[in-house]
Amino acid sequence: MQSGSRSRRTEVDEVELRKTDVSGRVRKEFQSAEFGDERLTDRLMQVGDQLGRAPAESIPNACEDWASTKATYRFCDNERVNPNEILDAHKREQRSRIRDTEELLVISDTTSLYFRDIRQRKDSVTSATPPRISKVSRFTRRSESLHRHIA
Secondary structure (H helix, E strand, O other): OOOOOOOOOHHHHHHHHHOOOOOHHHHHHHHHOOOOOOHHHHHHHHHHHHHOOOOOOOHHHOOHHHEEEEEEEEHHHHHOOHHHOOOOOOOHHHHHHHHOOOOOOOOOEEEEEEEEEEEEOOOOOOOEEOOOOEEEEEEEEEEEEOOOOOO
C-alpha cells in the first residue's frame, strides 16, 4: 500500500478489483444504444465487454492486442458515436431494472480532497545598511479543494 494522498484501498482490494469481470452486464447495459447504425451498437457492446473484463485497467491494458486497442480508440473518436446516447442507454437499462422493485436503496458518498501547494515564489532584494544586501524569498501559498457528493 502506498502512503500519502493516494487511495486508502489495500493491495488486496486492488487485486480483487482487477479480477472483477462485469463484461456480461455491460453488454446488456448498452444493447439499447441507438447510433443510427446497428454496427456501432454492436461495437459498443464489444468495447464494453472488453473493458468490462478488466474495469480497473487502462484501455491499452484491458484490450488484448494493439489492433483491439486502436479499434477502441477509433470507436471513441467516431463522430457518429454520441456519449450522451451511451449514457441514455445505461439510464434506460437502469430504469428497467428498478421498475418492479418495491424498495430502492440509494447509497451516497461524499469525498473531500484538499491539495496544498506552493505555487509561486517571489524574490525581492532588500537593502539593510549599505553595503549589506540580503535576498528575501516570499512564498505565496495556494490551495485547492474538491468536494464531490455522489448518490
